[in-house]
Amino acid sequence: MTVSAIVIHPGDSVACLLRDHRAGECPVLPSGRAAALAVDTPMGHKVALGAIRKGEPVIKFGAVIGHATKDIAPGDHVHLHNLEGGLR
Amino acid sequence: MSGFQGFPRNSGRPGIRNHLVILSMCGLNAPGARRVAEALPEAVLISSPYGRGHVGADKAFHAHMLRAFATHPNTGAVLILAPDDGLCDRMEQAVAETGRAVAGFSLQRWGEDGTAMTRAAVEEGRRLLADLQAVPRAPCQLSDLVIAAECGHSDASSGIVANPLVGDLFDHHIAAGGAAVFAETLEWLGCEPGLYARCVSQDVSDRLRALVRARHAITEAAGHDIHIGNPGPQNHEGGITTLEEKSLGAISKGGTGPISGALAEGEPIPGPGLHVMDTPTLSPESISSMVAGGAQLVIFTTGHGNPYGSALAPTIKLTGNPDTARRLPDQIDFDASEVFRGLRDRASLLPELTGLIGRICGGALTAVERNREGDEVISRLGPSV
Numbered sequence: 150m151t152v153s154a155i156v157i158h159p160g161d162s163v164a165c166l167l168r169d170h171r172a173g174e175c176p177v178l179p180s181g182r183a184a185a186l187a188v189d190t191p192m193g194h195k196v197a198l199g200a201i202r203k204g205e206p207v208i209k210f211g212a213v214i215g216h217a218t219k220d221i222a223p224g225d226h227v228h229l230h231n232l233e234g235g236l237r
Numbered sequence: 238m239s240g241f242q243g244f245p246r247n248s249g250r251p252g253i254r255n256h257l258v259i260l261s262m263c264g265l266n267a268p269g270a271r272r273v274a275e276a277l278p279e280a281v282l283i284s285s286p287y288g289r290g291h292v293g294a295d296k297a298f299h300a301h302m303l304r305a306f307a308t309h310p311n312t313g314a315v316l317i318l319a320p321d322d323g324l325c326d327r328m329e330q331a332v333a334e335t336g337r338a339v340a341g342f343s344l345q346r347w348g349e350d351g352t353a354m355t356r357a358a359v360e361e362g363r364r365l366l367a368d369l370q371a372v373p374r375a376p377c378q379l380s381d382l383v384i385a386a387e388c389g390h391s392d393a394s395s396g397i398v399a400n401p402l403v404g405d406l407f408d409h410h411i412a413a414g415g416a417a418v419f420a421e422t423l424e425w426l427g428c429e430p431g432l433y434a435r436c437v438s439q440d441v442s443d444r445l446r447a448l449v450r451a452r453h454a455i456t457e458a459a460g461h462d463i464h465i466g467n468p469g470p471q472n473h474e475g476g477i478t479t480l481e482e483k484s485l486g487a488i489s490k491g492g493t494g495p496i497s498g499a500l501a502e503g504e505p506i507p508g509p510g511l512h513v514m515d516t517p518t519l520s521p522e523s524i525s526s527m528v529a530g531g532a533q534l535v536i537f538t539t540g541h542g543n544p545y546g547s548a549l550a551p552t553i554k555l556t557g558n559p560d561t562a563r564r565l566p567d568q569i570d571f572d573a574s575e576v577f578r579g580l581r582d583r584a585s586l587l588p589e590l591t592g593l594i595g596r597i598c599g600g601a602l603t604a605v606e607r608n609r610e611g612d613e614v615i616s617r618l619g620p621s622v
Contacts, residue, residue: 152579157401157489165397165476167579179582193393193476210401210489212431214482227478234479236427236464 153177154196158211163195163227165209170196184224195227207232241598243377246310247336251377253533253551253598255313255369256281257362262303262328263288265344266318269355273316276359279366280316281548283613288320290621302503302615305529307332307339311549313372314338314365316358321345338365374600380414382598383506385532385550386490387420389520392540393475396486398557398576398583399538405587406536406594407492407511416509417492418500418532420516420523422452423463424487427480432488432513436496445499448515490538502616503529520545521614524552528613534598544568546605548613551597554604555590568604570597 154164154176164183166176170190175182183198190196195209201221206213215234221227244252259277261270261284274282283306291299307315307328315332317339319325325343332339340361347354386403388395407417425432429449436442456463468483477483497510503526506512514530516523520543524535528550535552537545542561546552556562559574571593575581597603605611 152582155397155576155579155583157397165393167397167577177579191474191476193397195476195478209482210396210485211493212428212481212485214485215479228476229473229478232478234427234481236480 150177152179154183155179156198157209160208160211162198162201162206162208164198166190166192166194166196168192184222187222187225190226197221197223197225197227199223201227240379241377241382241595242374242600243598244310244313244372245375245377249308249335250310250381250383250531250533252310252313253382253600254311254549255372256311256549257314257316257366257369258283258307258309258312258549259316259358259362260303260307260318260328261285262317262319262324265289265320269351269358270318272355273318273358273362277362277366280362281611283548285615287615287617287621288324291619292622293619295618295621298503298618299615302525302529304328304331305503305505305531306549306613308335308337309528309549310531310533312337313369315340316362316365317341318354318358319343338368340365378414379410380416380509382410382534383416383418383530383532384410384594385418385420385524385527385530385535386538387520387524387527387535388424388487388490388538389545390539390541390543391487392558393477394557394561394574394577395538395540396477396483396489398573399540399555400486400490402557402573402576402583402586402590403490403536403538403555404492405583406590407490408494409587409591411492411494411509411511414509416506416512418506418512418514418527418530419488419491420514420527421487421518422449422515423456423518424484425449426463426467426484428484428488431485432496435494436499437510441496441499445496445513448499448501452515490536500530502526506531517616521612522616524550525613525615534594542568544605544608544610546603546611548611551603552605552611553593553597568608570604 257280264286325341329341433442498512500514555571562572
């Protein structure tokens with residue numbers, strides 16, 4: 150099975166998609182299948198590996214890239230609608 | 238890579254090239270310098286379009302950069318073209334002190350006859366090139382190699398594959414005793430506290446803070462708010478949500494190690510370890526500043542591709558974008574796109590990348606060298622008078 154998503158740093162809470170995925174598809178990580186995607190999600194975008202509660206940090210590159218603005222479920226697309234950076 | 242075959246120098250680090258540099262010190266010499274360079278295609282032309290009416294820090298920086306190129310590890314000999322004897326003699330002496338062959342030509346000495354002067358410079362250049370070509374390579378220490386990282390025309394593959402791969406290389410090279418540097422101050426936006434925390438001492442983090450503050454003061458004084466529209470719609474479409482995320486993708490090419498030094502633009506990289514340099518964002522200015530600081534090799538990651546590199550320091554073009562690798566095979570030195578296609582894991586590419594670096598340090602040509610896309614530029618720090 151060809152890998153279709155990547156976790157850049159071992160501590161990350163999101164994976165990056167290496168191609169466009171359809172809703173319901175499970176991205177394939179080197180370590181195995183991730184949770185089924187909630188919506189169609191394009192290449193390069195982030196999906197949640199586990200649950201992230203509203204207000205919790207989102208980790209990519211092993212660092213905080215912002216905080217969840219609502220509860221995020223495994224397989225959710227993580228983007229402008231549920232993640233906000235600290236700099237505005 | 239345990240070492241490389243390079244060119245040991247009497248003073249300073251060894252070169253991975255033994256270039257004849259045509260150093261045109263002033264805009265008055267630039268047209269003549271272009272004629273000399275056309276007649277000596279093996280030589281590297283470094284030509285300043287300025288050279289008079291600089292004041293203050295800008296004047297000191299211009300002089301420092303010219304001298305840094307003329308005494309760079311990859312410079313074997315120098316052909317100086319200058320407007321007057323004073324400038325010419327001072328540079329000639331500075332180069333000679335490093336043990337390099339040098340020949341100076343000033344318009345003043347040649348009675349302002351640019352035609353006769355360039356003809357003589359070409360003849361002298363041919364002699365210097367013949368001498369350089371007779372110099373054999375010799376074993377050099379990897380710990381004397383300074384690698385600079387740059388990114389340009391980035392896309393989603395840059396932050397996900399190409400920059401983290403260069404970060405792996407930096408971590409590996411520094412663990413083996415080498416030195417590395419990355420730059421472009423405004424690309425650290427929002428991640429500066431993380432960089433300060435990685436500094437090896439309070440002095441280094443204080444210096445970095447001061448450099449960042451001064452760079453931001455330039456944009457503020459010009460009335461720019463660099464946070465507006467950053468990240469922009471293209472970033473958002475590519476999957477970048479926040480400014481911290483965009484910046485982390487850029488600085489991931491610096492690896493994960495402690496920061497041993499914070500340097501001003503063009504400042505010498507003093508020793509082993511990871512260094513950060515405060516530079517403008519434009520790649521030519523940023524790369525030339527790191528090369529002037531002593532980097533002998535540049536790794537330039539790109540998403541959509543771009544042809545540019547350093548003239549003096551071989552520049553490896555690396556992409557993680559499969560379309561770019563396919564579209565520009567003659568411009569890309571290292572294709573990391575199999576990671577982006579899910580066929581390879583990133584760690585498995587590091588030995589191939591260090592292997593390529595070993596070959597290029599030993600004399601194999603980069604795409605930039607083959608395509609003659611190299612240049613060096615000197616930033617302006619203020620207006621002329």
